Amino acid sequence: MSDNALRADFEIIAEWIKPNQQVLDLGCGQGQLLHHLMKTKNIKGYGLEIEEDAITECIKKGINVVQQNLDEGLDNFEDNSVDTIIMTQALQAVRRPDELLDEMLRVGNEAIITFPNFGHWTCRSYLMFKGRMPMSDTLPFSWYDTPNIHLCTFKDFEALCYDKDIKVISRTVVDNDLKDNWAIRLWPNLLGQVAIYHITKR
Amino acid sequence: MPTQIPNNSVGIVEPKIYHFNEPLKLRSEQVLDNYQLMVETYGTLNKEASNAVLICHALSGDHHAAGYHTPDDKKPGWWDSAIGPGKPIDTNKFFVVSLNNLGGCSGSTGPTSTNPDTGKPYGSDFPIVCVRDWVHSQARLADELGIQKWAAVIGGSLGGMQALRWSIQYPERIGHCVIIASAPKLTTQNIAFNEVARQAIIKDPEFHEGHYMAADTIPKGGLTQARMLGHITYLSDDGMALKFGRDLKAGKLNFNFDSEFEIESYLRYQGERFSNQFDANTYLLMTKALDYFDPAAAFDNDLSKCFESAQCKFMVMSFSSDWRFSPKRSEEIVNALMDADKDVSYAEIESDKGHDAFLLPIPRYMQIFDAFMHQVASNSGLNEGDSL
Structure with a gap:
């Protein structure tokens, strides 16, 4: 992702974060988002990450980062101990997204989640015409080595939220440049590439 | 002997004895009327005294953490891999203080010292000193050296316990705390x-x-x-x-x-x-000092409550194959710190070297250590060009 795209992504998320909140960023990568939120919203918080070099980068930036495997849950956090839990582009890579979602809303009062849309028309047509698992800039892996083991469409995710009685506070659907337009708003599941959901317990 | 002392070594170092005549009351209620500490320092204390780093040693360590005593020494100090110019604890930036703890046998007052009451070696009459007593004596050493606040207190294993203890015993005197391959208390198996x-x-x-x-x-x-x-x-x-x-x-x-x-x-x-x-x-x-260490005991066994008074930023590291001080024990510290809303980062370093790994220059360990020490320097106003 380019810097511009990163900033656009952050802006949308930052709008939903209140100043001085306690934030937990699951799969925080090199800590760009936390760094942005620390600067602009004066948040306090921790990033959880498992990738070695990313952890080093976070420490270089002075970000609180804790090495933790999200597949092992969030047992070490108490109920409602965090204002907002964020997970960007990692839901599809965990072993049990449904269980992690439960965990997120147990620990956090609210959660913000972004993930790629497998229902985007390019994915649909790739499978339709090539007969093979879709690959793209956002999903560059082969079926056998992809970390994205639980891809879903926006509709799938919303169905899960409905089943779990999760309330969607707001939803923004954007293209890969993290811009939206009238067509995406009209046919999000077909034209949106990345979804940003703000959810809470009902 | 090293054919030539390496460039990234602190070089030839000389230990120095510091005498203390103010009685030190110990956790055991016994009192040491006077005592001496054997100390080595590397680097230069800046005029604000803002660049001081304290190294706390483990069970068999001593004050000789880095460099060589003579050009003929076969080996450098015990943590030479981490201390020196350009190393994580960079002596170009930091003034590093390393001492032999009370009760030790490398020059600080301990069981081999002469008991002033009998004129003979203390032997087993030397009082049992605990982690908090060491921290107390280290604080007096800091006073003596003109250091009001450590930029960082760093230790592995039993040394990590001292660093942890510093964060709650003198919260205003420590800027950063590095706890490596340590634990909030020993397990039953360990005792x-x-x-x-x-x-x-x-x-x-x-x-x-x-x-x-x-x-x-x-x-x-x-x-x-x-x-x-x-x-x-x-x-x-x-x-x-x-x-x-x-x-x-x-x-x-x-x-x-x-x-x-x-x-x-x-x-x-x-x-x-x-x-x-x-x-x-x-x-x-x-x-015994290892066995007795349990700072949460005074806080209803609630480790996060124990950390409430801490003000410093923490870095905790563990090693995957360390079963004497396993990663799980470090995670207890990290979880308590997060629960107490303290600044903490944590990394588990992959290694097959067991507990001893904390003394070895494992590349990822050194990278993370270096990254954190860069933050220490930055937060202490020591990096040129960095804004606070």
């Missing part, structure tokens, strides 16, 4: 290992109830066994297998009780060497 080591020493006929020096002998056999046992627990199963396997010294079985396997010979050598240079009473005392 059990210590007890076997102690019994090996105490049951040695040459122990003389701790007054072996007066009897002009040392409990060499007991101390050797204690160290052999300890050494096993500092290595990992895989690491040991990789290094020694089932290799035989003579290449064949001899059907006797001499050391036949390479591992036997290695342990005997390590135990023997250690018993010639370390004091048995100090070993007993250090293992």
Whole structure:
């Protein structure tokens, strides 16, 4: 992702974060988002990450980062101990997204989640015409080595939220440049590439 | 000897003795009327005294953490891999203070020192000193050196316990706390290992109830066994297998009780060497300090409550194959710190070197250590060009 795209992504998320909140960023990568939120919203918080070099980068930036495997849950956090839990582009890579979602809303009062849309028309047509698992800039892996083991469409995710009685506070659907337009708003599941959901317990 | 002292070494260093005449009341209620500490320093204290870093040693460590005492020394100080110009604890930036703890046997007052009341070595009459007592004595050393606040206090294993203790005992005097391969308290199993080591020493006929020096002998056999046992627990199963396997010294079985396997010979050598240079009473005392350490006990056994008064930023590191101070124990510290809303980062370093890994220059370990120390320098206003 380019810097511009990163900033656009952050802006949308930052709008939903209140100043001085306690934030937990699951799969925080090199800590760009936390760094942005620390600067602009004066948040306090921790990033959880498992990738070695990313952890080093976070420490270089002075970000609180804790090495933790999200597949092992969030047992070490108490109920409602965090204002907002964020997970960007990692839901599809965990072993049990449904269980992690439960965990997120147990620990956090609210959660913000972004993930790629497998229902985007390019994915649909790739499978339709090539007969093979879709690959793209956002999903560059082969079926056998992809970390994205639980891809879903926006509709799938919303169905899960409905089943779990999760309330969607707001939803923004954007293209890969993290811009939206009238067509995406009209046919999000077909034209949106990345979804940003703000959810809470009902 | 090193053919040439490496460029990234602090070079030739000289320890210095500091005398303290103000009585030190210990956790055991006993009082040390006066005592001395053996200290080494590396780098230069800046005029604001804002670049000081304290190194806390582990069970068998001492003040000689880096550099060489003479050009003929075979080995540098025990943590030379991490301390020196351009190393994580960069002596171009930091003024590094390393001391032999009270009760030690490398020049600070301890069981081998002369008891002023009797004119003979203290032996087992030397009071048991605890982690908090060491921290107290280290704070007095800081006063003596003109250091109001440490940029960082750093330690591995028992040294990590001292760093942890610093964060709550003198919260306003420590900017950063680095806790490596440590634990908030020992496990039952860990205390059990210590007890076997102690019994090996105490049951040695040459122990003389701790007054072996007066009897002009040392409990060499007991101390050797204690160290052999300890050494096993500092290595990992895989690491040991990789290094020694089932290799035989003579290449064949001899059907006797001499050391036949390479591992036997290695342990005997390590135990023997250690018993010639370390004091048995100090070993007993250090293992007790480990066993007694449990700072949460005074806070309803609530570790996060124990950390409430801490003000510093924390870095916690563990090693995957360390079973004496396992990653789980470090995670207890990290979780309590997060629960208490303290600044903390944590990394588990992949290594097959067991507990001893914390003394080795493992690349990822050094990278993370370096990244954090860069933050320490930055937060302490030491990096040129960095804004606070």
